[in-house]
Amino acid sequence: MTSSQFPTGIAIAGVYEHPSRFSPNKSEFQIMAECAKGALDDAGLTRQDVDGLFGASMTMGMMGIVDLAEYLDLRPDYLDGTNIGGSSFVAHVNHAASAIHAGLCSTALVLYGSTAASNSMAIGTGGTGASKDPGLAFTAPYGMTTVGSYAMYANLHMKTYGTTSEQLAQIAVTMRHHAGLNPLAKMRAPITVDDVLESRMISRPLHLLDCCIISDGGGAVIVTSLERAKDLRSQPVSLLGCGEAVQHQGVGGSDLLTIAAKQSGSTAMKMAGIKHADIDLAMIYDSFTITVLATLENLGFCEPGDGGDFVGDGGIAIGGLLPVNPDGGGLSSNHPGMRGIFLVIEAVKQLRGECGERQVKDARVALAHGTGGTIGDKHSGATLILGVDR
Amino acid sequence: MTEIDHPSPHASWETRGYWEGAGRGALVLQKCGNCSLVQHRPRGVCAHCLKSADLEHFPASGRGEVYSYTVTEQNQAKGFAEACPYVMAYVTLEEGPRLLTVIVDCDPDVVTIGMPVVAGFVNQERDDREVFAIPVFRPSAT
Ligand SMILES: [Zn+2]
Numbered sequence: 001m002t003s004s005q006f007p008t009g010i011a012i013a014g015v016y017e018h019p020s021r022f023s024p025n026k027s028e029f030q031i032m033a034e035c036a037k038g039a040l041d042d043a044g045l046t047r048q049d050v051d052g053l054f055g056a057s058m059t060m061g062m063m064g065i066v067d068l069a070e071y072l073d074l075r076p077d078y079l080d081g082t083n084i085g086g087s088s089f090v091a092h093v094n095h096a097a098s099a100i101h102a103g104l105c106s107t108a109l110v111l112y113g114s115t116a117a118s119n120s121m122a123i124g125t126g127g128t129g130a131s132k133d134p135g136l137a138f139t140a141p142y143g144m145t146t147v148g149s150y151a152m153y154a155n156l157h158m159k160t161y162g163t164t165s166e167q168l169a170q171i172a173v174t175m176r177h178h179a180g181l182n183p184l185a186k187m188r189a190p191i192t193v194d195d196v197l198e199s200r201m202i203s204r205p206l207h208l209l210d211c212c213i214i215s216d217g218g219g220a221v222i223v224t225s226l227e228r229a230k231d232l233r234s235q236p237v238s239l240l241g242c243g244e245a246v247q248h249q250g251v252g253g254s255d256l257l258t259i260a261a262k263q264s265g266s267t268a269m270k271m272a273g274i275k276h277a278d279i280d281l282a283m284i285y286d287s288f289t290i291t292v293l294a295t296l297e298n299l300g301f302c303e304p305g306d307g308g309d310f311v312g313d314g315g316i317a318i319g320g321l322l323p324v325n326p327d328g329g330g331l332s333s334n335h336p337g338m339r340g341i342f343l344v345i346e347a348v349k350q351l352r353g354e355c356g357e358r359q360v361k362d363a364r365v366a367l368a369h370g371t372g373g374t375i376g377d378k379h380s381g382a383t384l385i386l387g388v389d390r
Numbered sequence: 391m392t393e394i395d396h397p398s399p400h401a402s403w404e405t406r407g408y409w410e411g412a413g414r415g416a417l418v419l420q421k422c423g424n425c426s427l428v429q430h431r432p433r434g435v436c437a438h439c440l441k442s443a444d445l446e447h448f449p450a451s452g453r454g455e456v457y458s459y460t461v462t463e464q465n466q467a468k469g470f471a472e473a474c475p476y477v478m479a480y481v482t483l484e485e486g487p488r489l490l491t492v493i494v495d496c497d498p499d500v501v502t503i504g505m506p507v508v509a510g511f512v513n514q515e516r517d518d519r520e521v522f523a524i525p526v527f528r529p530s531a532t
Contacts, residue, residue, distance in 0.1 A: 138431045141399045141524050142490050143462060143470040148478050151460035159458075159503045204461040204475075251429035251437050252487025256458060256480070376458075377490075 007271065010097040011229035011236035012386065014043025014222035015345040021186040021215040021334055024118035028057050029071045031113030031218035036072065039220035044233030045107065052078040052105030052223075054092035057114055058121075058337045068111065078105035084246075085372020086285060088112075089221065089341035090382035094242040096223040106224060110344075113218035114336030121214065121337065139377060147211055147288065149376030151203035154290040156256055158205065161305035165205050167312055168289040169196035172209050172331050174317045175286060179328025181318070181358035186215050187332045196289075210289040212330035212339075219341040221348075237348045240274065240365070241385035243267025248378035260381025261298035261369055268383040269300070274365065276301055279385075281350055281360045282322055283343035283368040286329040292316070295369055296324075299383070318360055326350060326358040340370035344384065351388045364388055394476055394492060395469035396524045398514055404434040407447045409514075413521035416449035417509045419485055430487035452509035453530065454483040461498040477501050481527050495528040506530045 016038025018031055026034075032055065040046060053076040055068050065081030078099050082088055089112055096108035136144075157163050173193055179185035191209060199208040229236035245263035247254065269276075276299075284295045293307035301322055302310040310316070316324035325331075327346040330339045347366040349355050365387045373379030401409045408431075411418030421428050422436035423444035435442045459479035465471055477493040479501070493501055494510070508530040511523040 137400050137402070137405060139490055141396045142492050143394065143465055143467060143473075143476065143478055144490065145462065145465050145467075148460050148462050148465070151462075152458040152478070152480060155460060156458035156503065201461075201463045203463060206460075249431070249488070251427060252431070252489065 006101050007097050007239040007242060009226050010100055010239040011224060011226040012093070012221060012239070012344070012348050013224045013229040013232050013236055014039040014045065014234060015348045016042055016220045017184070017342060017345045018113070018218040019184050021217060022117055023115060023216040026115065028059060028113040028115055028218075029068060031115070031216070032068065032111040032220070033072060035113065035218045035220035036109055036111060039109070039222050042234050043222045045222065047072065047074065049107045050074055050109045051076050052096055052099055052108035054080045054096055054108055055111040056081060056083040056088040056092070056338065057112060058116065076105065078108070084380035084382070086287070086338040087340045087370030087372035087380050087382040088338060090344060090368055090370035090384055091244055091380070093221060093223055093239070093344055093384055094244060094382060097239050097242065100223060100225055106228065108223040110221040110223065110341065111218070112338060112341040114338065115216045116337040117214050117216045144377065145203065146374050147206055148203045149374035150288045150290050151206045152376040153256055153294060154205050157290065157294070160257065161308070163293070163305075163308040165197055166193055167308035168205070168210055168293065169193040170312050171286070171289040171292045171316070172196045174311070174314070175325055175329045175331040177317060178326050178358060179332035181326070182328050182333055185328040185333040186213055206288055206290065212287050212335040213332065215334040215336050217334045217336040219345050221341060221344050235352045235388065237351050237386050237388055239384065240387045241268040241270070241272030243271070243383045245381045246379070247381070256376065257294070257304065259294055259298045259375045260371070260379055261295045261383065264381040264383040265299035265369065268367070268385050272385040274385065279322065279365050279367050280363040281326065281347070281366050282324050283347045283366065284324050285339055285343060285369060285371040286325060286331050287335070287339070287371065289331070291371060291375065292324060294375055295371065299367070299369060318358060323360045326355060326360055338372070340372070340382070343368040343370055347384070347386050351386060392472040394473040396512060396514070397469055399522065399524065401522065405432045408432050409522040410520070411447065411449065412511050412523035412525045413513065415511055417452045417525050418447050419450045419483070419487060421446055421448055428486050430489050450483055450485045454481040454507055454527070456480070456493065456501065456503055456505045456507060457482045457488055458503055459493065459501050461501070479527070481507055491525060491527050493528065494526050
């Protein structure tokens, strides 16, 4: 238990990103177990130290977190199987921090694993068919797809602010450039704005190269008290602020361009007591190019409508005004369906200065924002602000 | 161009008024007699009063305008895959609420945000005697 004011005194002590992008002979839980081992080794801890278990995946059922505990033969004091889409793992870190702060557990293990690519899962364009799910009952009959929902956001943004396809393409080009610096990234060959614009149209105005890739993968994060983390193997990364939010169609009248990031980002920024200029890099869930633009605007890095200019001219490249996703993001490195955990892992590695060619120079403060669901329909948002002393 | 073969909507007791109403050729919304809230998507209570007692269905005018849209070029779901490219859209109704729909009977290239549209109804094949339809929208004759 920590006596200081939340979130002071909470740190990330270990992280691990599964190196594989295609694992046809592995199960989700096997990938999670390998990631758990990796993160525990990174922290210098063992499985006996884990007393809080957090996890989510695209196929874990109602008692999935219990199944996961059995698979790992763990009997933790604290369980959290929150699943709010791809942002879940960012939220898990928030939840773990509050549980540790309250003294309910001391060492929280956050896990994710997926075999989306080897299962040939159609994540963006699969449609939903007829569905009993009340959330889908009014979208399935109209052929809603994930990419279609984001495309409606993009069209409204273009109409309202004059944002162009070329500006969105710049985001994909920058992510691919970053991926070229990341040996683990799935897609590393450079692309141009023309390559994006000439790629197959999926849902206007979004082209194939405006969409994230599909891979297998997984990751793990260990959260503990800063005091304890200081005695462990890796440099502790402190939690400075966090926030969560949800946005949806309500009773039929929400402003589509306002996404959950606005609320969760504001909460996290106030908690951290920092300004946007203090942030050295941002990890932004990039399911589609438009997601990055929408998130940067809603987090307040630029005014609504200025996102197109903000992402151009290398503004979000390593060395730019605000480096975004130095790992290459979901657009080029990996996207196994729920990418949130990689936002946390890369932020931690960057703050520790372990990123080699893709290292953001002198990174001291990082923001990670996960989006779960679709911004054109309903979604969750979770924001973390992390920092290191240098 | 192949027309969309809409999957049958799952109508629970909370939502069947919408699909039944469409079967009678009416775009049906819910209104709360207590607080006057007009809501879509339908539910068993007024979302603000959290009570069902004062909730009523009423036929909307069926007129509205396109709030945003996308021309879907790829959707692997049955009924839609063959109909690509089709226009999925949000339409803001005269009565206030916005709903998800498709825009039909028009070239996808001419759909614009703000375009006035009017509701139409696609009847569903059923093996019982109920009549359900899917509300869709088409450009209004101006
Ligand atoms: Zn009411």
